[in-house]
Every structure is written in C-alpha cells, then in structure tokens.
Amino acid sequence: MPRIEGSRAPCAACRNHHLRCPIDCPLAPYFPANQPEIFRNVHRLYTVATLTGILKYLGDNELMKQEAIRSIKFECHVRRNNPVHGCLGLLRSLEHELNELEKELEDVRYMVYWLRKNNQKQQQIIQDSQITPMPSIGNGNGNGNGNGNVPVNNDRSVGGLSNNGSDLRLYFD
Numbered sequence: 001m002p003r004i005e006g007s008r009a010p011c012a013a014c015r016n017h018h019l020r021c022p023i024d025c026p027l028a029p030y031f032p033a034n035q036p037e038i039f040r041n042v043h044r045l046y047t048v049a050t051l052t053g054i055l056k057y058l059g060d061n062e063l064m065k066q067e068a069i070r071s072i073k074f075e076c077h078v079r080r081n082n083p084v085h086g087c088l089g090l091l092r093s094l095e096h097e098l099n100e101l102e103k104e105l106e107d108v109r110y111m112v113y114w115l116r117k118n119n120q121k122q123q124q125i126i127q128d129s130q131i132t133p134m135p136s137i138g139n140g141n142g143n144g145n146g147n148g149n150v151p152v153n154n155d156r157s158v159g160g161l162s163n164n165g166s167d168l169r170l171y172f173d
C-alpha cells in the first residue's frame with residue numbers, strides 16, 4: 001500500500017496512543033487516520049507490539065501483510081459482535097446454514113426427479129389412450145351410473161398427483 005509522504009494526519013494507532021506518527025510508521029498504511037474506530041476495535045485483541053511484530057515477520061511481502069491485517073480486522077469485528085464465540089460462532093452458524101441448504105437442495109432434487117417420473121408416466125398413459133380406441137360412453141349417464149358394462153377411469157392421477165396440472169403448479173409458484 002503506498003504511503004503518502006509529507007504532511008499527513010497521524011495514523012489511527014498513533015493517534016489512539018497520543019504519539020507522533022513517524023514517517024515510517026509500520027501501522028500507518030493499514031490504519032489510516034479516518035478509521036479510528038477500526039483500530040480501537042483491533043486494539044481490544046491485539047497490542048501495537050503484536051501488530052508490528054506480525055508485520056515485521058511478514059517482511060516485504062506487502063500482499064501478505066495486507067491480507068493479515070484484513071483478517072485481523074475481520075476477526076476483531078466478528079469478536080465485537082459475538083464476544084463469547086467470535087469467529088467460531090460465525091463458523092458454526094454458517095455450517096448450520098450450509099447443512100440446512102443442502103437438505104433443501106436434496107429435497108428439491110428429489111422433487112424434480114419425482115415430477116419427471118410422473119410426467120413420463122402420464123405421457124405413457126396419454127399415448128396408450130391414443131393407441132387403444134376408447135369404448136363409447138353412454139350419453140348423459142354420468143360416471144359410475146351408466147350401463148355398467150364399460151369401466152371408465154377418468155382420473156388420470158398417477159401416484160396421487162392429479163393430471164390437471166394445478167397440483168404441479170403449486171411447486172413452481
């Protein structure tokens with residue numbers, strides 16, 4: 001992260017400790033003056049010595065230093081919101097959410113499988129009914145009260161699913 005040379009406001013770390021911020025302050029690139037709250041939050045868990053020690057350990061690897069400070073800021077933010085469990089609480093919460101979503105996904109996959117299977121059965125029934133000529137039904141006698149010689153099944157439901165499509169639409173609305 002490039003440093004702004006010349007006159008600048010003391011970084012949030014130095015300001016918090018009422019110190020003059022040297023031009024080579026190791027924390028200045030990561031804790032700018034306009035983010036005092038973020039530094040105070042980090043300072044609850046990490047001392048300045050620990051932070052500078054981590055940065056020193058990472059040497060000239062600027063990418064690693066940025067990532068380390070970003071991770072520390074995130075950890076401290078989570079700890080502030082969940083002082084008891086911190087990141088572990090967040091991890092468990094996300095694991096629980098993931099498990100619930102995986103169960104839901106499994107249900108949806110099963111439903112898709114089941115609907116496809118029923119659709120195939122219905123298509124087969126329609127094809128069979130078109131191949132086999134349907135016997136004539138008496139006029140106006142109604143179902144189950146006709147001449148009694150031709151059983152007609154007007155219910156094309158398969159596996160309890162009506163063929164009028166309204167039940168299917170319930171799953172897709």
Ligand SMILES: [Zn+2]
Pocket residue numbers: 010011012013014015020021022025026027028
């Ligand atoms: Zn400073």
